[in-house]
Amino acid sequence: MGGATVAANGGIQVEMGKTRYSLDPHGQVRADYTFVSHAHMDHMHRPSRNEKVIASSLTRELAKARGYDLGETTEEVEGVELLDSGHILGSRAIRIQDEVYYTGDASGRARAFLGKCKARQARILVMETTYGSPEYVFPSTAKLVKEVNGLIASAYDRGSPVVLMGYPLGKAQLLSYFFSSWDPIFYHQSVATMNKIHMDHGVRLKAGRAFDPSSDVDILPKGPWVMVSPMASGRSRLMAHLKKQYGAVLVAFSGWAMGPGYRYTMGADYSFPLSDHCDYQELVNLVQAVSPDMVYTVHGFAAEFAKDLRKIGFSARPLAAYQSSLSDYLSA
Numbered sequence: 001m002g003g004a005t006v007a008a009n010g011g012i013q014v015e016m017g018k019t020r021y022s023l024d025p026h027g028q029v030r031a032d033y034t035f036v037s038h039a040h041m042d043h044m045h046r047p048s049r050n051e052k053v054i055a056s057s058l059t060r061e062l063a064k065a066r067g068y069d070l071g072e073t074t075e076e077v078e079g080v081e082l083l084d085s086g087h088i089l090g091s092r093a094i095r096i097q098d099e100v101y102y103t104g105d106a107s108g109r110a111r112a113f114l115g116k117c118k119a120r121q122a123r124i125l126v127m128e129t130t131y132g133s134p135e136y137v138f139p140s141t142a143k144l145v146k147e148v149n150g151l152i153a154s155a156y157d158r159g160s161p162v163v164l165m166g167y168p169l170g171k172a173q174l175l176s177y178f179f180s181s182w183d184p185i186f187y188h189q190s191v192a193t194m195n196k197i198h199m200d201h202g203v204r205l206k207a208g209r210a211f212d213p214s215s216d217v218d219i220l221p222k223g224p225w226v227m228v229s230p231m232a233s234g235r236s237r238l239m240a241h242l243k244k245q246y247g248a249v250l251v252a253f254s255g256w257a258m259g260p261g262y263r264y265t266m267g268a269d270y271s272f273p274l275s276d277h278c279d280y281q282e283l284v285n286l287v288q289a290v291s292p293d294m295v296y297t298v299h300g301f302a303a304e305f306a307k308d309l310r311k312i313g314f315s316a317r318p319l320a321a322y323q324s325s326l327s328d329y330l331s332a
């Protein structure tokens, strides 16, 4: 057996013998199987009727709540193993026999209710390299949470509310979990919807009050509170209003906060590098654990990270993205 080929083509294409797998395609691509690693929008598309969709049932449910119907999905395909990738609830890496291991978006550390990416040996590793540059080594989560609690405590002392901002699926649930001891706590409507699905699946989040930005901006209480909100610029209408009307302190959470300009770009008062992706060292560790003959990198510092891997003895190159060949797309 063996002899899989991997190519970029509106996503990642894997051919094993006569079987064609399309991994996280951006659009409709001809394949026997389509794999959807997780329910973030950049990985979603509406599959055509004759492809079989491999995804966790949690990914299907989260996608549906966000308006993407993946149709029937399966986790059981012969020769295919799905592994927790630790990125968000329901996220999976895929291993096709012992030939190909694709991480999807992956985290290298356990956080709250999320585990870390489970590595398995494979001949070919296809990995995300969002933070594949040495300056992206994230601090410990416990240290970060402690620092943020200190920040919220001093805001409460001054009577100021705090808005914690992160992606509504994934980051926002971690923020809801880590900072649940503060009261009162508000969840932006889009966060509340995702929190509910997490709670239905046994994640212990505090039931806070939902905040509808179209009707509730002027009826928040005076004095301190915490709100978990999607990432928004401090210059956006909502955030500018919360600052002006309530004196809210804006705190942004992203791996990009390792960079010095991030906080200014976002117009936030503070930013912290809480990430749902592997940092540089965790990416290196993942490669060593999978021990592949060949590594293909996708996203972020793909070329830089592949170069660093070659320096430590791995065969590696970026999987050239977006080289789509029109014949592979179904006509609309």
Ligand SMILES: [Zn+2]
Pocket: 038, 040, 087, 105
């Ligand atoms: Zn993602």
